[in-house]
Amino acid sequence: MPTYIYWGDDDYLIERNINKLRDLVVHPNWQVFNFSSYQFGANNFSAALNELLTPPIGSGGRLVLLSNCGELKAIDDTKIEQLERTLLNLPDTNHLLLTSQSKLDNRLKFTKLISQYAQVKEFSLIPVWDTQKLTNRVKEAAYFLSLSISNEAVHLLAASVGNNTRLLFNESVSLKLERLLISWLILLY
Incomplete structure (x- = not known):
């Protein structure tokens, strides 16, 4: 089933992975029609599920994002039944993504379903x-960006950015751009 739950307090990594999933599922020329984002709530819940059953327009698939699924106690039994019907009839081209700051409560019917x-x-x-x-995260970011940096630089970067993933990627991109600029200047002279 093409259903995903992303949870945690690292907003930047969640945002990056939402974009990665969107780029994987939805054709770039049809994103306006086939990507929808809803804030979690009783009214938006039904609208998101209805859109989830709509076939995608044009090429690619459809992705429906239901973000900030923190207050699941507001979902009554009829909405849980609606979700179950939707998930059972979900076309392979359509994907549901739920995000939450905290781990979903496993005691709730919604979470179990x-x-x-x-x-x-x-x-x-x-x-x-x-x-x-933290140093492993810096090494992962450097590898992702094809940036080679020394162990000393890894430790300095980890100490300076801490656990701020957004700042880590911004600083890593800055380092990569500086290296490219220096390489170009060397080639010019």
Whole structure:
């Protein structure tokens, strides 16, 4: 089933992975029609599920994002039944993505139902005292950006940005651009 739950307090990583999933599922020329985002709430919940059953327009698939799914207690049994019918009849081209700041409460009917169908990914901030994980995150960012940096630079970057993933990627991109600029200047002279 093409259903996903992204949860955690690292907003930047969640945002990056939403964009990655959108680019994977939805054709770039049809994003206006086939990508929808709703804030979680009783009224938006029904609208999102109705749109989820709508076939995609043009090429590619459809992605419906239901963000900030923190207050699941507001979902009554009729909406849970509507969700179950929707998930059972969900076309392979259509994808549902739910996001939450915190882990979903496993005691709720909603969570039990959605967990049967969804792929769950956690995106939590690394504790600032865990220097090994912070340096590993810097190395991952450098690898992702094809940026080679020394171990000393990795430790300095990890110490300066801490667990702020957005700042880490911004600084890494700045380093990469500086290197490109220096390379071009060397080639010119």
